[in-house]
Amino acid sequence: MGSTGTGKSSFIQLLTNNTSVKIGNNLDSLTSEVQVFRLLDHTSGHNIVVVDTPGFDDSRSDITDTAILKKITEFLLNQYDEQRKLNGLIYFHRVSDPRFGGQASRNVKMFRNLCGTNAYRNIVVLTTFWDRVSMEEGLMREEQLKSTFFGDIVTGGARFMRHDRSSQLSALQVIAHILMLAPTNLQIQEEIRIENRILEDTSAGLVLREEVERVLEKHRQELASLGKEIDTMKQSNESLKKELEEEREELQQHLA
Ligand SMILES: Nc1nc2c(ncn2[C@@H]2O[C@H](COP(=O)(O)OP(=O)(O)OP(=O)(O)O)[C@@H](O)[C@H]2O)c(=O)[nH]1
Numbered sequence: 453m454g455s456t457g458t459g460k461s462s463f464i465q466l467l468t469n470n471t472s473v474k475i476g477n478n479l480d481s482l483t484s485e486v487q488v489f490r491l492l493d494h495t496s497g498h499n500i501v502v503v504d505t506p507g508f509d510d511s512r513s514d515i516t517d518t519a520i521l522k523k524i525t526e527f528l529l530n531q532y533d534e535q536r537k538l539n540g541l542i543y544f545h546r547v548s549d550p551r552f553g554g555q556a557s558r559n560v561k562m563f564r565n566l567c568g569t570n571a572y573r574n575i576v577v578l579t580t581f582w583d584r585v586s587m588e589e590g591l592m593r594e595e596q597l598k599s600t601f602f603g604d605i606v607t608g609g610a611r612f613m614r615h616d617r618s619s620q621l622s623a624l625q626v627i628a629h630i631l632m633l634a635p636t637n638l639q640i641q642e643e644i645r646i647e648n649r650i651l652e653d654t655s656a657g658l659v660l661r662e663e664v665e666r667v668l669e670k671h672r673q674e675l676a677s678l679g680k681e682i683d684t685m686k687q688s689n690e691s692l693k694k695e696l697e698e699e700r701e702e703l704q705q706h707l708a
């Protein structure tokens with residue numbers, strides 16, 4: 453898992469040598485489905501299933517975060533029903549990102565709430581894009597990430613690892629670490645299957661609901677101030693008034 457463009461699909465392609473793995477080459481996010489890839493790990497002899505997921509901050513307009521959460525949950529419930537646990541979760545983050553913005557925080561928040569604290573020890577936070585920073589800069593950011601944004605995950609037992617996209621061994625090392633972990637269920641699986649919650653009432657679902665509420669509130673406020681502006685406008689300013697009314701119309705549609 454991880455934000456769009458952090459190198460999830462590239463990692464899977466490198467690991468599996470599977471050229472059907474689609475890798476993005478522009479600013480648009482690419483992966484929109486949960487996709488499963490298989491590989492045989494020659495070192496351990498294990499058959500491994502690697503799962504690619506879309507990030508929650510997708511820049512596309514055709515898929516919402518809610519739809520993404522549904523797809524991921526559907527996959528996880530299928531696994532749960534087949535009594536299959538997860539060995540590990542890899543969370544991708546670009547070490548080259550100078551800031552940890554709103555989108556990145558929201559993505560991590562969703563991830564945390566999907567997993568639940570019991571699964572933190574099964575997490576690898578994998579930093580990518582080391583070729584885009586100096587070693588010094590990268591190490592400084594890594595420390596920052598460990599102590600702030602991923603602090604609780606690290607305290608809960610997650611491991612930070614670095615990925616070099618030019619080396620398949622780098623990807624295999626992540627797998628080797630994950631194979632040593634005790635398989636686990638995720639919080640969202642247990643919330644739905646054991647506590648009988650509906651998706652909207654799971655911890656991850658609630659994060660999305662809060663997000664929707666926040667956007668709605670912002671729109672409502674904008675609408676209110678736009679209304680005031682239109683009311684106080686002089687008759688003479690017909691064209692501007694028309695423009696504002698169109699804006700209001702648009703906002704109302706968005707709100708609906
Ligand atoms: N410089 C550099 N580029 C990378 C690295 N990893 C991936 N890329 C490039 O970044 C772009 C996005 O990579 P993807 O693997 O498609 O990213 P993704 O996480 O699957 O993105 P979504 O499918 O949109 O969620 C591609 O052009 C990759 O070639 C890296 O470590 N360094």
Ligand SMILES: [Mg+2]
Pocket residue numbers: 460461462474475476482483504
């Ligand atoms: Mg992808």
